[in-house]
Amino acid sequence: MINVALAGNANCGKTTLFNALTGANQFVGNWPGVTVEKKSGRLKKHKDVVIQDLPGIYSLSPYSPEEVVSRRYLIDGRPDVIVNVIDGTNLERNLYLTLQLMETGLPIICAVNMVDLLKKQGKHINLKKMEYLLGVPVIGISALKKTNLDVLIDMMIEEKHKEYSFPKYDDRLESALSMIEDQLRGVVSDEDLRFYAIKFFEQDDDVWGNVALDSTRRSEIEELIKTAEKVFGDETGSIVANARYDFIARVVDMSIVNEKDFVMTASDYVDMVVTNRILALPIFVLVMWLVYYISIQTIGGAGSDWVNDVLFGELVPDTATVLLKSWHVASWMQGLIIDGIIGGVGAVLGFVPQIAVLFLCLGILEDCGYMARVAFVMDRIFHRFNLSGKSFIPLLISTGCGVPGIMSTRTIESEKDRKMTIMLTTFMPCSAKLTIIGLISGTFFPHQSWVAPSAYFIGMAAVVCSGIFLKKTQLFAGETQPFVMELPAYHLPKVLNILRYSYERSIAFIQKAGTIIFASMVLIWFLSSFNFKMQMVSQQESMLKTIGSIFVPIFKPLGFGDWHACAAGFAGLIAKENCISTIQVTFGNPSNAVFDKLMLSHFSSFGAYSFLVFNLLCAPCFAAISAMNKEFGDYKWTLRAVGYQTLLAYLAALVICQSSVILSGSYTWLNVLGVAIGILIFAYGLVIKRPAKTVDAESQLAKEGI
Structure with missing residues (x-):
């Protein structure tokens, strides 16, 4: 072997x-x-x-x-x-x-x-x-x-591999390493002498702590290190690093020929604009507005209209009704299939065209090299707000799904930065939340192209503001880690790569609709069709209304104190797509035209937008919560994250809804009080400086079991 x-x-x-x-x-x-x-x-x-x-x-x-x-x-x-x-x-x-x-x-x-x-x-x-x-x-x-x-x-697979001599560095460094090797001889194997000598010289904590040396040898090595630092006038870690880079410089100078060292490439000219300190952010905002405009308002929206109005509005329900009646299926079973399964799952599948177009656009941006520039631009912004630039990569991945976004935080070296990124990653609008964005923007703001992309920037704002606040707490205080990445050259996107990127994510969305959402809709239909005595009743007498009504007083200040919305919000914990399918089922699975009228009659425009913001920022689906718990390795951290997300979502939705009431002119002192409380809490988190206590890094890591 x-x-x-x-x-x-x-x-x-x-x-x-x-x-x-x-x-x-x-x-x-x-x-x-x-x-x-x-x-x-x-x-x-x-x-x-x-x-x-x-x-x-x-x-x-x-x-x-x-x-x-x-x-x-x-x-x-x-x-x-x-x-x-x-x-x-x-x-x-x-x-x-x-x-x-x-x-x-x-x-x-x-x-x-x-x-x-x-x-x-x-x-x-x-x-x-x-x-x-x-x-x-x-x-x-x-x-x-x-x-x-x-x-x-x-x-x-060659039986014998060529033996080689170790890289030779500065003579003074080599002399010090040779003397350290003499001290290690007999303690570590001869084949490992060079490696351990360098690590002892670099004062590698892991080596110093795990290699058993007697006090005499240890003190000899310590004296050698002190002498070397005096000779070089530098710390040992820097001495070795400089020696390696000197060696590398010689190899590169003698091995590589670059014909374009003094020639500006096309990528360089583009980056002068795209990564410009002043223009970079406005360009990014414009690009994301265009992506969402194409996905939600135009091409993707037209596709979703056909799927909703024709495919699941007429063809599938009508065909299913005729078949079920011809087979003499019981009326309750017809209700389950048509109103529960077809109506609920169909409401989610109606957003597949928008999701496919969105990922098609994001695939183009990623494949051509622009998204790497976005990470570079956001790193500059993130560092100003005490966030690691590496946090942007998980956030970007989370626009597809929060679960892989959470898992990708493993690349962040700092344990505190990693945990904070896990907590903030699901603020980004994933494909599941796109269904809510599409419904609210299409129903309440059909001619306002700013609504859909605003969800993306609200997620970004939540990340940045949370970074400012959380870095002031003892749990996350400390220096942020530097972010190093290579910017690839711009190139034309490969059609097959983009199509595969969009196809895989769209199929994953459809599979989710066919499994988790299918099962959820059976449960939602059951709860909305039966009472606690297991009698088939109308929506107004159902278990779902009773359960949803319990939470109406809590969400009433947010503008969606309606049992339909409350039930949808809790169903969204299973999968965010359930929010839309649940509302569809609770309204009796009407046609799209009737459904739009019912939505407009039950919610104000800003109440609906508040509903969007709350579900955008609140606790994610169970799958994402499970991924958070796995990465945290501690249920207490998971509870902290879910609690923080839900509280922030509530405050943001409260300020948006109550501010809209004040702007409309028909407000009371309670509306003003609600906005004032929300703004004061945000201001306290962002402005008030709380000096973090100094904690020994090793004792903190030991306390956390790392």
Whole structure:
């Protein structure tokens, strides 16, 4: 059995290579005790070769869970060979990890990926010279186009891999490392001496705490470190980092030829405008308005109108009615099928065209490279409000679904920033919430194109304001982590990629409608058709109205104190799509024209908008809550998050509704009091400065069980 470890920076093409090498022979799970995904697979046509896809990392310093996992696997697991995947378009950054991998002494193959992109960029890497300088095998590949993968496979399964000497740094540093190795000899294995010597010199806490050294050896190493710091006039961590970068600079200077070093590319010219400090945010707002306008108001809206008015408004219900009557089906069963299942599920499926168009637009923006610029722009904004720039990626993913967005927070190194991002991620309008956005904007604001995109920016505002407030609390106080990412060159989107992106998310939405929402609608129909004595009754005497009416006083100040809306809100905890289908069922599954009239008669425009804002920001669906609980690893944190989200949603909806009443002119002192209380609470959270107590980082982590 041959064990191969794939290691590399994030976004270097490692996962693409892993998929190409293993195909369907993959196993996915979590590393023991860590919420970091573990992906293994067997090499195609070589079942005796197991490939381990290590998490994307930038170094072997154990600061993030990913780095801890990778380092432990390499040092303790000792794979037979490491395939270091290097992004050829960013050689300097990637080689920093390469040197650290070489310092482990494990057999290594450097696979320089994206050689096809290098050619387009006018760059050329002399792989033979690079191999000579590093002293390890180097091969150029394209994981996407599967270039040279057969050669790489042959190199992986060779019985003996080429031995190499460790990278040699500054003579003074090498002297210090040699003396530390002498102190470690007999304590760690000879093959690990170089790695542990460097880690002791860097004053790596994990190594100093776990390697058993007697007091004499420990004090000798401490004296060596103090002497080296005096000689270099710098800290040991910086000494090693500078030595590595000096080595990398020599390799790059002698290996890479860049024909366009002094030529502005088309991407550079576009970025001068798109990432401009003044223009970037207005452009982003305009782009998102256009996306929602196309998705909700025009193309997507036209498709949804046909599905609602024709397909589920006439064809399906009428056909089902004729068939059920011809089969002499009981009237209660006809009500369940037509009013409950077809009416409820159909109300959700009516938004599929809007969702498909939305993801089509987002797919274009992502594939062409614009969304990477958005992350860059938002990082500048987020840092001003004490948020990590890395938080934007989970937020972006959450526009599809909150569950993967929550799971993607694993890439955030800081435990506090990660927990805060988990708490805020579901503020973004996911595809399920798009059904509520579509209903409210289409019914109450048919000619107002600002309503749909405003939901997106309300979610962003909730994230930013929460970041300001939460960073002032003891739970989240501390410095935010820097965000580093590579901006890809702009390119024309690939039609197949975009269509697949839209198709997969639309199908996932439809599957959800066919399972969770189907079951929910059976339950909602039952509750809305029977009383507590199990007698079939009208909507006004049903269990659902009784249950919904209990909560009417709570939501009345928000403008939707109606049992239909209250019942819909609680059904939305199962799945947010249930909000719309539940309202449809509680109104007796009328035609769309009648349904619109009923909605307009039961809710004011701003009461409906308040309903939209509340459901946008309040506790997410059960699936997302479950994902939060898994990532937090503590039900108390989950309760904190759900409680905070619901409270913020209530306050925001209260201020919006009561402000609209005041603006209309027909208000009382209670309306003014409600707005004043809401604004004061927001102001207190945003403006009042509460100095955070200083807490020892190690004791805090120990307290949280990390």
